[in-house]
Amino acid sequence: MATRVLDYESDAIVQLMSVAEEDWTEQELKDALQRAIMLELSTIPPYATALWSITDPDNSKPVRHTIREIVFDEMSHFGLVCNMLTRIGGTVVLTDPLTVPKYPGQLPGGVNPGLEVFLSGLSRDSAALFAEIEKPEHPLAFAADGNTIGAFYQRIADVFPKFAHLLTGGQQVDFPLGSGHGAGNDIVPMNTLDDVLSAIHVIQAQGEGTTASPENPFPGAPGELAHYYAFKEIAVGRKLVRDEQTGKFDFTGADVPLPDTSPVGRVPQGGWANSPGNEPDAATAELLHTFNQQYSDMLRALEAAWGPGEEDIFPAIGLMGAMRRTAQKINAVKLPIDPRFTYGPEWLFVPA
Template identity: 90%
Template structure:
């Protein structure tokens, strides 16, 4: 068994990738899926924090639409992997204090070592961070080593057929995200190995594109780019298009302007109380506590949805809307030590 599998800050994925495929056991596969769940969950707070900093609420505006669709993609990826784990008899763990995301900090399991993931409003720098999270090993090519999310998923895809007999189709959550957010985004049961491999293909290609195109092959709208290229466009400020002269894609298209945002500062480790001069007053502290409680309740509701009791997933979905509304209130409060910036949500887990 991989050590520290539920420890967010361990190198558990590196350990798993160092185990030869033929030596993986049922436990290694379950450990890998729990890690994949933690990876998917880890992307939502930084992406959502940036999205909610955009002040124009029109979801059809280009940059807001792009990030919002990616957040929904990540939520569907999360649900698909939870279904993989429970279908082979595993237990989804989201509320162990050791397993919840930590910011700023590296991605869980040792993926993309040295990359510090932070929480802030949308900027060119935060978009560049998001592109680094989603990076393929080679642009327009498949991630081939153990340092990327795509490579980790490929290892799971390579190993899973050996354990196809474990699939039971039990404790599965279904949710129709596809009708609103594109083909492939439905959270569907994992009854067969084909279900599993198709889901992994969707997760990989929505994040990285394919070896022939930067486009998401399961888009909400035609021409939608895979996550890496979509975020890179925002970071660079130019559209990623085919150069007719060279026959290669490059960031030489029209400008991609940043939308107006609340200037959310980078959230310090363990929250704003640890930022000298920016300790929140009572009103702001109450807003921050409310957000953290809503986030924690959402994790509990998600965990319950994949538990043996098979609770309804709708409470978790409702809490996501509550998080957005509370975050926008937090984003309106200026930092006392530097009023050029505002507070942002802390995404801290609160135990019951």
């Protein structure tokens, strides 16, 4: 029973969450894992676009370091879920035009309904968007609302034991990221149910923290916050601190200044050619196409890495570096209509 091709813009996750746990079938579980892969993939373009807009290349600087580590976390989450899907006999689908992320637009599957995800340079607004993407069911600093990614992963964790007998085969990628980015970041094979449940716990905790602490329990460095709280600090411009008297957390600490950035404008639906007056000239169009081709080739390389040929993940990693370099060239080109802003990468899929 192979993975079905699922439309990125459908509300399939909402539909899956409405199915009682005892009624889930093997197909529902495979669909859920494919949806989770699409969710993880959907966060990387907006986060990376913001990261690559920062002009200081020093990865040790606070805000750049924070966003870069989160991007690596999302990559490891993506890899762990791909391993879950292929281990139970599913196929990772990344290059069907129906499955690729669409921007601006909502998250795949109907998660966090009404939230429009856009591509732009780093700003307080984009950081606030990222915090909303990562928002827990019960954040320690604010009231909860909406359907969350963490709740979806919890449903997968609750259902998976029923299908543990399916963990019998399929291409597994084993790639060490933990030494540089935290103990939970190794992409490891899903050989047992414990492997699966541990991986889901890492994904949830790195994104949302725990019910007791906003810290990432699998950090690359001590004191690293879970994604939601880290992005919220950047959005609010203040560090998250705990009131010693009340025990409550709030964003009332030291200032969190934004780094210098290229002022990348919001990328329009379908790319810059659809922005009247900002249609790119030939040289800029070539840069945009180069990036889109590199992105599409990266998706093909990732799909191949989890395919039957047992290819490795290094070609995809190399393409990610090439994308960064191309994006920075794009970010240097001012928009014709409003030169206060620059072009940014479009992340459009180019079919083979």
